[in-house]
Amino acid sequence: MTPQTPSSSGSDETKVPPKSAEERLMVAVRIRPLKSDEPQRALYAASKKSVVIEDDTDKNDVLRHKRGADKQYTFDVVFSENTSQEEVYDVTTSSLVKDVLNGYNATVFAYGATGAGKTYTMVGDPSAPGIMVRALNDLFNAVKDKQDQYSVTMSYLELYNEQIRDLLNPSSGYLELREDSRGRNIQVAGLSEISTTSTNEVMLLLQKGNKARTVEPTAINKTSSRSHALLSVTVKHTIPIDKKNHLRMRIKQGRLFMIDLAGSERANKTKSRGKRLQEGAHINRSLLALGNCINALSEGARYVNFRDSKLTRLLKEALSGNCRTVMIAHVSPSLTQKEESRNTLIYADRANNISNKVERNIYDVSYHVTQYQTVINELKNEISRLQTKMSEERPRSAAPVRMNTTERNKEVRLLREQIVDTFKEQMKLRRKLMEIDSHLLGLGMDAERQHLVISHWESRNNKLYKNNINQSRAQTQQTLRRKMKIGEGFRSADNIGHETADEGSDGEIEGESAVQQAWGELADIEREQERWSELRTLIEQKLEDCRQRGVALEDKLPDILSSDDEREILALMCRVHELEADKMALQSERLVRQHELRRRDLVILRYDRQRQLCEEIITRQRQLMEENKLKLPYDLQELYQIYQQEIHAATYADYSVSPIISPDKLPPISKIYSDPIFRKSVSTADLSGTDGTPPSSADSDDLTTNNSNFNNVDNFMGHPVSRPGLSMRLPPLQPPSPPRTSKHIENAFDQNLRRAISEDSIATSKD
Numbered sequence: 001m002t003p004q005t006p007s008s009s010g011s012d013e014t015k016v017p018p019k020s021a022e023e024r025l026m027v028a029v030r031i032r033p034l035k036s037d038e039p040q041r042a043l044y045a046a047s048k049k050s051v052v053i054e055d056d057t058d059k060n061d062v063l064r065h066k067r068g069a070d071k072q073y074t075f076d077v078v079f080s081e082n083t084s085q086e087e088v089y090d091v092t093t094s095s096l097v098k099d100v101l102n103g104y105n106a107t108v109f110a111y112g113a114t115g116a117g118k119t120y121t122m123v124g125d126p127s128a129p130g131i132m133v134r135a136l137n138d139l140f141n142a143v144k145d146k147q148d149q150y151s152v153t154m155s156y157l158e159l160y161n162e163q164i165r166d167l168l169n170p171s172s173g174y175l176e177l178r179e180d181s182r183g184r185n186i187q188v189a190g191l192s193e194i195s196t197t198s199t200n201e202v203m204l205l206l207q208k209g210n211k212a213r214t215v216e217p218t219a220i221n222k223t224s225s226r227s228h229a230l231l232s233v234t235v236k237h238t239i240p241i242d243k244k245n246h247l248r249m250r251i252k253q254g255r256l257f258m259i260d261l262a263g264s265e266r267a268n269k270t271k272s273r274g275k276r277l278q279e280g281a282h283i284n285r286s287l288l289a290l291g292n293c294i295n296a297l298s299e300g301a302r303y304v305n306f307r308d309s310k311l312t313r314l315l316k317e318a319l320s321g322n323c324r325t326v327m328i329a330h331v332s333p334s335l336t337q338k339e340e341s342r343n344t345l346i347y348a349d350r351a352n353n354i355s356n357k358v359e360r361n362i363y364d365v366s367y368h369v370t371q372y373q374t375v376i377n378e379l380k381n382e383i384s385r386l387q388t389k390m391s392e393e394r395p396r397s398a399a400p401v402r403m404n405t406t407e408r409n410k411e412v413r414l415l416r417e418q419i420v421d422t423f424k425e426q427m428k429l430r431r432k433l434m435e436i437d438s439h440l441l442g443l444g445m446d447a448e449r450q451h452l453v454i455s456h457w458e459s460r461n462n463k464l465y466k467n468n469i470n471q472s473r474a475q476t477q478q479t480l481r482r483k484m485k486i487g488e489g490f491r492s493a494d495n496i497g498h499e500t501a502d503e504g505s506d507g508e509i510e511g512e513s514a515v516q517q518a519w520g521e522l523a524d525i526e527r528e529q530e531r532w533s534e535l536r537t538l539i540e541q542k543l544e545d546c547r548q549r550g551v552a553l554e555d556k557l558p559d560i561l562s563s564d565d566e567r568e569i570l571a572l573m574c575r576v577h578e579l580e581a582d583k584m585a586l587q588s589e590r591l592v593r594q595h596e597l598r599r600r601d602l603v604i605l606r607y608d609r610q611r612q613l614c615e616e617i618i619t620r621q622r623q624l625m626e627e628n629k630l631k632l633p634y635d636l637q638e639l640y641q642i643y644q645q646e647i648h649a650a651t652y653a654d655y656s657v658s659p660i661i662s663p664d665k666l667p668p669i670s671k672i673y674s675d676p677i678f679r680k681s682v683s684t685a686d687l688s689g690t691d692g693t694p695p696s697s698a699d700s701d702d703l704t705t706n707n708s709n710f711n712n713v714d715n716f717m718g719h720p721v722s723r724p725g726l727s728m729r730l731p732p733l734q735p736p737s738p739p740r741t742s743k744h745i746e747n748a749f750d751q752n753l754r755r756a757i758s759e760d761s762i763a764t765s766k767d
């Protein structure tokens with residue numbers, strides 16, 4: 001079996017992989033060392049890729065021994081007992097870390113029976129840190145000096161008895177798993193997402209989380225994890241697309257899940273009773289659900305039931321979504337654990353057949369969409385801070401004793417009102433900031449539009465433009481500005497681009513006045529941008545002041561409140577923050593969708609332009625052929641025919657949704673019918689049967705002069721495809737119209753493009 005490790009794209013950002021690639025799950029097996037109380041071995045690594053379970057039949061019983069041979073399993077990689085933590089990390093996870101930095105999702109999960117070494121691999125100990133510590137370390141080192149571009153957030157949860165607990169904030173109780181109606185977009189509501197850029201802080205958080213995890217001794221493992229633990233780190237890399245004004249951003253977002261599953265166990269072996277027994281049952285049930293999913297996925301089932309347990313719902317993306325996944329199956333070499341090891345290897349072997357579609361999460365968003373995200377992150381941070389405050393045991397202050405109840409209540413009310421007011425003001429200022437950003441975005445788009453007009457003009461009038469954009473642009477700009485200054489009309493301008501532009505032609509005059517206007521507007525836009533940027537700085541300062549006031553007020557709380565009051569207020573504030581964050585998340589999601597739709601509109605417009613140009617070229621070429629009575633090669637005839645069918649098929653499809661396109665509209669290529677050369681001999685009656693039937697080749701025989709077969713449009717274009725229920729009539733002849741030049745098409749395209757851009761700016765500024 002060829003190992004197909006999750007290929008790392010390294011840090012080379014120019015290498016853009018295919019949009020989405022099918023990738024097989026990587027399966028590694030790690031064998032833990034035998035313990036002193038495990039005298040007999042049943043399993044060993046036969047090579048770097050294979051593991052053997054020994055047959056335990058009596059070696060002297062020749063017949064039975066022959067029947068039950070040792071069983072060998074092959075995997076992407078097998079780690080023998082003495083493999084170091086570093087090697088395991090390097091082979092399985094270090095490339096995933098690079099992938100995550102490049103915008104991919106990745107998961108590494110440890111699977112296996114209880115006591116097989118999963119927690120050792122994932123968490124490790126201080127002298128031999130495991131994958132989680134090493135991965136976090138590498139991630140933070142990679143972004144250390146680029147904190148302005150990267151944001152890193154982490155969360156850590158445990159799934160214990162089918163209940164989700166936040167390991168970074170254990171006092172928050174059980175959390176809910178939410179997903180949309182189609183079972184996608186799975187999220188844990190209320191889970192703290194801590195954003196940090198400090199490696200030390202993140203290590204402390206990890207330690208804190210590990211301490212909070214439910215661990216109990218069992219007969220098999222003194223430190224048996226009774227829960228599944230999921231550590232998630234999200235890395236967001238924001239790169240300005242427009243380096244000048246930072247209004248449009250490209251975001252690469254990758255997420256790394258590191259999962260330490262609880263181990264499957266047999267109650268009689270673990271000697272579990274009571275609570276332990278119940279835990280074991282839950283663990284086994286969720287692992288059984290995981291096993292079922294692995295089975296179904298490995299067999300290529302069309303429907304896989306992820307809904308059987310929370311574990312499988314949480315792992316859905318890793319097993320069947322957009323994610324590079326590595327499974328590290330753990331086995332004990334001990335004879336006493338042979339059956340458990342065999343089961344693990346069987347599942348690992350099946351998992352080898354699972355593959356995922358992996359693609360990079362890169363999207364372009366306008367600045368204010370990222371702003372929403374910033375505000376949401378800030379609110380989430382505040383929630384975490386307040387929650388930590390709530391869980392801290394505070395010494396009771398002397399103040400409540402000094403004050404009587406009425407005084408204290410009055411003071412508490414006042415403080416609460418002040419805190420809520422400051423929060424409201426903060427939200428108002430944040431929204432104001434977003435409005436300003438939105439306006440700046442609109443201005444940026446306006447500027448882009450003007451640049452489009454200018455560069456269009458430049459490209460038409462200045463050949464240098466393509467070879468040396470900057471020089472050419474600066475040159476054009478300088479010349480135009482000089483002319484504007486001295487009030488010279490563009491009509492009388494020299495040939496600015498030193499090119500062969502048609503001086504005096506209507507199009508040229510139009511173009512010149514448009515470019516003059518564009519420069520004027522650009523100057524206005526720049527002034528506006530400056531004004532709004534100043535206002536933004538002012539509001540930002542106000543927001544910072546307001547935030548400081550809020551923190552100062554919160555700090556007053558311990559002096560005035562008894563612990564219960566304080567908790568109540570903090571809980572209330574958390575709720576308000578949560579609601580605001582949820583609202584913002586919804587708004588930003590809506591914006592992202594709108595943005596995506598608008599982007600697609602632009603792409604469609606571009607395709608449309610290409611299509612129109614192709615039609616123009618084909619029609620003109622056909623015209624030339626007709627005029628010169630050229631014989632059409634057979635393959636070209638065929639291509640025309642396919643094209644004709646394609647156009648009819650598209651027209652048919654469009655007709656069902658769009659009332660604008662009539663089914664009997666002749667495809668643009670057939671514009672040839674209206675060309676003078678045809679008009680001479682073709683009449684409407686010739687082309688369109690009154691009964692709505694397509695014209696036969698005999699009907700159009702008159703069209704031909706010499707090469708009747710080749711010049712007969714239906715012969716070489718094929719008959720229009722008739723569809724049941726649709727009468728395919730050819731349209732009446734169009735009155736002769738001047739041929740549409742590519743310039744006309746471009747103008748129409750530019751108008752559409754401009755419309756789309758201005759709609760975009762209107763929509764964004766409304767948002």
Ligand SMILES: Nc1ncnc2c1ncn2[C@@H]1O[C@H](COP(=O)(O)OP(=O)(O)OP(=O)(O)O)[C@@H](O)[C@H]1O
Nearest residue numbers: 032033114115116117118119120221224225262263
């Ligand atoms: N590769 C290894 N090298 C040295 N010691 C190991 C190794 N793997 C596991 N151990 C030791 O074996 C014991 C059990 O390991 P661990 O707790 O990681 O198992 P587990 O699979 O997580 O079990 P459970 O599912 O019950 O939590 C621990 O004392 C651990 O230190």
